[in-house]
Amino acid sequence: MAKSNEEKAKKNGTxxxxxxxxxxxxxxxxxxxxxxxxxxxxxxxxFFAIIQVIHQExxxxxxxxxxxxxxxxxxxxxxxxxxxxxxFGIEYDSLADLVSFxxxxxxxxxxxxxxxxxxxxxxxAFLYVICGALRLGxxxxxxxxxxxxxxxxxxxxxxxxxxxxxxxxxxxxxxxxAIDKKxxxxxxxxxxxxxxxxxxxxxxxxxxxxxxxxxxxxxVFAVILLLVIIAEPVITLFLxxxxxxxxxxxxxxxxxxxKDKTAKVKAGESDKPTKT
Numbered sequence: 329m330a331k332s333n334e335e336k337a338k339k340n341g342t343x344x345x346x347x348x349x350x351x352x353x354x355x356x357x358x359x360x361x362x363x364x365x366x367x368x369x370x371x372x373x374x375f376f377a378i379i380q381v382i383h384q385e386x387x388x389x390x391x392x393x394x395x396x397x398x399x400x401x402x403x404x405x406x407x408x409x410x411x412x413x414x415x416f417g418i419e420y421d422s423l424a425d426l427v428s429f430x431x432x433x434x435x436x437x438x439x440x441x442x443x444x445x446x447x448x449x450x451x452x453a454f455l456y457v458i459c460g461a462l463r464l465g466x467x468x469x470x471x472x473x474x475x476x477x478x479x480x481x482x483x484x485x486x487x488x489x490x491x492x493x494x495x496x497x498x499x500x501x502x503x504x505x506a507i508d509k510k511x512x513x514x515x516x517x518x519x520x521x522x523x524x525x526x527x528x529x530x531x532x533x534x535x536x537x538x539x540x541x542x543x544x545x546x547x548v549f550a551v552i553l554l555l556v557i558i559a560e561p562v563i564t565l566f567l568x569x570x571x572x573x574x575x576x577x578x579x580x581x582x583x584x585x586x587k588d589k590t591a592k593v594k595a596g597e598s599d600k601p602t603k604t
């Protein structure tokens with residue numbers, strides 16, 4: 329029935345209007361509550377982080393962004409496990425991500441370390457925000473065409489986590505005098521912004537199904553990891569997210585090396601004299 333209606337709309341030249349009405353009918357049926365509640369929680373933590381930055385509570389702001397990242401990871405996982413993924417959820421998630429992992433970290437970076445640079449400081453923070461927005465826009469366009477197991481460019485939550493854990497690590501190491509934040513933050517801002525809009529591939533972990541049976545060793549590893557995080561949360565999270573951020577460029581360099589080696593082998597084989 330729906331197909332025949334679409335064919336009629338094509339003949340009448342009203343296909344665009346038909347699709348719009350179809351979207352409206354879908355919205356009238358309602359939305360899935362559970363995954364969108366996690367998205368809303370992520371947005372709330374992001375907004376709370378901005379409020380904390382205004383009050384110069386940078387550690388609380390950084391922890392709020394990490395909490396937002398946790399909720400963001402859960403909303404997609406819950407949607408896939410319960411079969412409640414929807415177009416509305418994807419769009420809403422992107423809007424929440426822009427606030428929680430784009431605007432909030434950008435404002436935090438500027439207030440924490442980039443103010444002394446004046447105009448260049450807020451431009452650097454804005455570069456991070458706009459690269460995050462471009463990353464989200466590209467993801468939405470490519471969501472049905474790119475391989476599910478990888479991200480094209482570093483995901484924006486990972487960038488926000490990198491910034492947040494660096495700030496927490498800074499205070500963990502003693503704060504002022506231990507490391508010059510006016511040097512490390514501009515470098516990190518440009519590095520993270522570049523990775524988000526690059527074509528560097530990152531694992532998405534979407535294929536990781538926790539509902540399926542796993543080897544016993546997996547549980548042991550998960551328990552050990554949990555204990556380490558509880559013992560030293562700041563150091564552990566910083567090392568984990570740093571490893572993930574660096575995994576993309578290192579994997580790309582490894583693949584380039586393999587391609588060069590393969591090309592040399594093929595060139596060597598083609599140069600060999602043929603027997604007559």
